[in-house]
Amino acid sequence: MKVVLIHGKYFNSWEALGLAYIGAYLKANMENIEIDFYQGCFDSIDTIISGCRGADFVAFSCTTPTFPFALNVSSELKKIFPSIKTVVGGYHPSAAPNECQLDNIDHVIIGEGEAAMLDLLKASQEKVIMGRTMDFCELPWPDRELIKNERNIQVAYRDNKKRITSFQSHRGCPFMCKYCADGYFKVLYGSSKEAPVRYRSVGDLLDEMQHVAKEYKLDLMKFTDPTWNTNINWVKEFCKEKIRRNFSVPFYPNIHAGVCTEEMFQLMAEANCYEIAVGIESGSQKILDQIGKGTTVEKIKNSVMLAKKAKLLVRGYFILGMPEENEEDLMQTEKLAEELELDEYGFTILCPYPGTQMYDLEKFKSINWENADEYSNDFWSSNHVKNNRLKEWQTHFIQKFKKKLTWHNLAIDKHA
C-alpha cells in the first residue's frame, strides 16, 4: 500500500511532527507500506501531485489556515487520479469536521491520528473517524527522516543562525483557555472536554533529544507543547536527568506563569534552558479571569522576576482584543509590559479560529483563513474596542518595544 502524507503551505521552520508520529506508527504496525511526504512550503503542487501517482491514500495535516491548500490539492488530485482516497486530519478537521465534509475529501479524522489512520488503512469505510488518545509507550519516535526534518532546520538556521528543531514532551493540556483550540473545547478530544494529559517518560524523551541533537547537529531544542510546565515535578525530573547526563544542548520551552517556582527556574537554568516564552496575554486581571487563563497578574510578575533571577531570557506574548477588553484594560496591559522589562515581546490581535470559544461559523463565514491571522488581523473587534483601534494599539506596542520584538512582529513592522 502507498500512502502520501502532506503538510500544508505555511512559511515554516517547524517540522511536521504530527505526521512524523503518524508515519512512524504506520510503519511500525503495517507490513508492506510505502510512505512519502511533501510539505507545501518546500514542494510545488506539481511535485506533490506527481508524487501521489500510485497512492492508495493521500492524507493532509490541516490547521484552519492550511485547510484551503489541502482542498485545492485534493481537487487537483481527484481530477488526475480519481481512485485515490483523500483524508484530512489535525486541528481544523477536529474543530470543524462538518465543514470538512466536501466533495473531494473522502475521510475526516478527528483527534490524535495514529491509531485512526491505521484503522482507516486496514478497514474503515467511515467518512468521519474519531481518533483515540495515544499513550507514549505505544508510540515510536517520530520519523524525522520521512518528514525531511533537515529542510526545516535549514530554514531555522537561515533565520536564526541556529540549527533548531522541536520535540513533544506531553499530550493534552490541563488548562481551559478560551482562545486556544487545545483549551476550552479540547478539540482533539471531541466534545467531551476530557483531555487526559499524558507525560512522556523523561528517559525516553531525553534519549530521543540526544539522538536527534547528535544526528542533526542541533544548537537549540524547542517543544511543541503549548505549555511545557504543566507538572513541576516532571520539569524538575527532566532537568535533573539532563544535568546528570551532561547533555548540554540548550532548550526553549513555553511556560505558564501560574505554575512556576524559584527551584524550577534554577534547575532549568542549570540544565541549560536558554529562554522561556510566557503567554502573558493581558495586564488586566478581569481579562485573565474571563479568558480562563488560570493565573494572576501578580503571579506573572513573580514568575518573570524568578526567571530573570535564574538568568533565563524571557519572551512574553500578549493578545489584544479579548471579548470584554476595553481601553482601560489595554492601558493595564501596556503598564505590565513596561514593568516586566522582558527580553522579547510579541503582540497579536485575537483571531477566533475554529475550536476556540470565540469562533462563530455564521459571523465569520466569509473570512479567508489563509490570510487572516492574529498578527495582521483586519476583522476582529472586542465588545468595546473596534478592529482599527486594536490595530492602532498593536502598532503602538510594536513601536514602543521596537528593539525587542519577536521576528513575526518585526516582519509586520517592516511591511508597515
Ligand code: B12
Ligand atoms: C507548534 C505549533 C505551531 C508551530 C508550527 C507547527 C507545525 N509543525 O506546523 C508554529 C509556531 C509555527 C505555529 C504556527 C501556527 N499555528 Co500553531 N500550534 C502549534 C502547537 C502549539 C503544537 C502543534 C504540534 O506540533 N503538536 C505536536 C504534534 C505531534 O501534534 P499535531 O500536529 O497536533 O498532530 C496530531 C493531531 O493533530 C493529529 N493530526 C495532525 N495532522 C494530521 C493529519 C492526519 C491525516 C491525521 C489523521 C491526523 C493528524 O494527529 C497528530 C498525532 O497525534 C498547537 C497547539 C497544540 N497544543 O498542539 C498550535 C495550533 C495547532 N496552532 C494554531 C494556529 C492557529 C497557528 C497559526 C495559524 C498561528 C499564526 N497565525 O501564526 C499558524 C499556522 C501554522 C500552520 N502550519 O498551519 C492553532 C490551530 C487552530 C486551528 N483551528 O487550526 C493551534 C491548535 C493553537 C491554538 N491557537 O489553538 N503553530
